Amino acid sequence: MALYITRRSFSILLTIWLAVSLTFLAMQIVPGDPAQAALSQSTATDDMIQSRREALGLDQPLHIQYARFLGGLLQGDLGVSWSAGQPVAVLMQEQLRPTAMLALFGLVVAVGVGVVLGLLMSISAGSLFEPIAQTFTALLLALPVMFVGTLAIWIFAVILDLLPATGQGTFCQLILPGIVVGLSGAGGIARAVDAGVRSSLEMQFVRVAYGKGLSRLAVYLKHALRVGILPVIDITALQFAYLLGGAVVTETVFSRQGIGRLLVNAVLAKDFPVIQGIVVLAALVYGVVHLAADIAHAWADPRNRLVPGR
Amino acid sequence: MISRRIRHCAPWLLTFIIVLFAFAGPLVLPDNLRLADTSRQFLAPSRHFLLGTDQLGRDLLYRVALATRMSLASALVSTGLCVSIGLLFGAASSAAGGWLDWVVMRIVDTTLSIPGLVLAMAVIAAMGRGFIPVSVAVGVGLAPVYTRIVRAAFLSAKNEVYIETARLSGAGWFWIATRYIMPSVYQHLTVNAVTLFAWSLLNTAALDFLGMGSELSVASLGRMIGEGRLYLRQAPWTSIVPGVALTLLVVTVYSIVDRYSVADAGTMRVNNMKNATRGWRHLS
Secondary structure, eight states: OHHHHHHHHHHHHHHHHHHHHHHHHHHHSSSSHHHHHHHHTOOOHHHHHHHHHHTTTTOOHHHHHHHHHHHHHHHOOOOOTTTTBHHHHHHHHHHHHHHHHHHHHHHHHHHHHHHHHHHHHHTTTTSSHHHHHHHHHHHHOOOHHHHHHHHHIIIIISSSOOOOOOOSSSSHHHHHHHHHHHHHHHHHHHHHHHHHHHHHHHHHHHHHHTTTTTOHHHHIIIIHHHHHHHHHHHHHHHHHHHHHHHHHHHHEEEEEEHHHHHHHHHHHTTTTTHHHHHHHHHHHHOOOOOOHHHHHHHHOOOTTTTTTOO | OOOHHHHHHHHHHHHHHHHHHHHHHHHHOOOGGSSGGGGGGTOOOOOSSSBBBOOTHHHOHHHHHHHHHHHHHHHHHHHHHHHHHHHHHHHHHHHHHHHHHHHHHHHHHHHOOOOOHHHHHHHHHHOSSHHHHHHHHHHHHHHHHHHHHHHHHHHHHHHHHHHHHHHTTTOHHIIIIIIHHHHHHHHHHHHHHHHHHHHHHHHHHHHHHHTTTTTTTTTOOHHHHHHGGGEEEEEEEHHHHHHHHHHHHHHHHHHHHHHHHHGSSSHHHHHHHHHHHHHHHHGG
């Protein structure tokens, strides 16, 4: 177990290093000097741009820039934002809270709706309800967040005037975006639960459970769902990782603050240190969450024992 | 009996209607509907303007047709690119194994862990705005997902006895890949390619919604949703009409997927859903 986690941690570090290097390379392709971009609003003279470039270390050769950047990263220094002038770590710390709240609430909704819907689908197999549930989950899978978000704002904020459409801080402001994000993730979970439960229904232990005289509902809830819930771990983990790395569209629709908005603004302003910081965060979360999902798998199903290097 | 037949045809019928609307619509509808005319700003849906008009007085029906055509074309290019990359690297990676497989999978993992927006930004910044760069950006963003799908499919077929037999009989790897493995996995790969098409539609729209996609002059569903949002109070249809169009488009593609993925067994379906998460949550 310890060996497994150590090996995986190294592979996470490798992924972060690759992601950061890839992003560093990609940023060299982006035309336009960042120093110029940072000063483009003002009437900057060539001298000012030149001195700014020196201050940012952009006059150095590429490999030195890269070495400096990696060196800073190893010491936990993400650099200073070019447009805001604040340390990237501070900026991200401020934005992480609203994004984490959104991701957590969204996941609760996604898992709740998804598991119930998936169970309904598998119980109703062959009945009239099945095509309805099938279509409904297809609709959930297809939902473009940008549109559902807009629709939700129109219905609940503009027409009914029930919930606030924008901002963050209170729980009320979390409800709409959380439900929208959750619903868009629920379709995948529902289908995975359905597939898992259905395939487990053909297994021996389910026949044994029926043989013991358990009711259909008890078999579904106690035995089949236990197997069917396994893939939910993976899917939920993935969704969580992507949401924490920036729920870009959701945060834009609901004008929330968060990592996603920070990323959009950084991309538009070509604020490379901030972009790099978010890439590090996303890669780290992606790796850690995957590791957690694998450990959860091993815990839930002893057949998936943790083999190093798998 | 009849209802089952309808259910089987419905996806293709819907597809046909959408394609007809997108490609014949702009040819049939009167051309002046396309043009801006501030005297007919924000007209509600009526007999003259079936879906209403937008902030510049352009007919939404006409614009949705144009934007749908654009979305379909763009998603087709993205999917084509994505499938080519995925087939090449997925097949090579599973056939070669060893260090090549390791390198390819590390690259796949890395690109999946980078936020989709950053990848798209890099491609669009390097190639400039426009139809091709956006399609390439979306296609490249999705390529690692398809590479994984292809690799997994090839690996699952690789251990079958008939492959071993073919190898013993002296068949080369290319012959085995095309003549033995492909026939057994092509349905699975096709269904997943169609799913990719749906994600391409969604991701392209997301990029346009964020203002990083196609040129401003081009009609696009994502940008129409985004621009219409500003007028939600006075003219909600400017945002809702393109939104419904996009949803309908994606639901239709998914209905085709559902119609043909019946053959996929339990674990494969679960994997499909995992890939769905990788595919488009990336840019949501």
